[in-house]
Amino acid sequence: MLPSPESKSCRDVSRILSIYSYDDSHRSSFNAFDEYVIRQLRSLLFFRNYKSSLREWPGKILCLKKFKLLRVLMLTDFDFRNSKCSPLRTVGKLVYFKYLSFLNSSLEELPSSVGDLKNLQTLDIRVRGDINIPNVLWKLTQLRHLYFPLHKIRKQDAVKKLRLHGLNELELMRYFDTTFCETNDLMTLRKLRVFHGRVIVKDLEELMTTVISRGSSLELFWLNVSSRKIL
Secondary structure: OOOOOOOHHHHHHOOEEEEEOOOHHHHHHHHOOOHHHHHHOOEEEEEOOOOOOOOEOOHHHOOHHHOOOOOEEEEEOOEOOOOOOOHHHHHHHOOOOOEEEOOOOEOOEOOHHHHHOOOOOEEEOOOEOOEEOOOOHHHOOOOOEEEOOOOOEEOOOOOOOEOOOOOOOOOEEEEEEOOOEOHHHHHHOOOOOEEEEEEEHHHHHHHHHHHHHOOOOOOEEEEEEEOOOOO
8 A cells, every 4th residue: 555645744754665566556556656755765665465466567657767866676576577668777877776676576687787886785686587697796896785596697708707806895695606606706805794605516625715715704604515507
């Protein structure tokens, strides 16, 4: 249920908008908000009701470029693969972003413009299925929390692994995978405290040597060893 756009309290103090599930009534309610309310929003949270069969992104109710001061965007359990009106086209222009999550959503490719989000502190790309990730994560110099996908990562460059050197503020990283990520870059992540990684047997020695060489700053170290690459 969305607050009434005519409400004075909504006009004066609204900073967070959360929408649980989605249907045509949400669309009409959201369109009723005026430009003033939209400009004041700092957090925008979308959650799909697990009982609903509708997973396509409701693109017509949202144009991200209007939310110029947005800090937090959560898009949970949506399907962007066939969306003609994806909000991701303009995501790189939202320079104040600090938190961006696609948890449980279906996404074919992370837009390269994510690399322009210089203030981003948390990036959650634990999406459903495989995803293509451009080699731009190293540009997110203020990133503190990074959640890699649970499934296969497709890279634009089939030879080079994802570069992480430059993430000097990173404190937590989950689902790091030696198949897709550059192991030697772990040496440069001096503030890393929590590490959750997956490694194939042939890369195990290199990974452990790198972790030991970087010192004992890790507070939590969790490793899943596999005999083969993710196919």
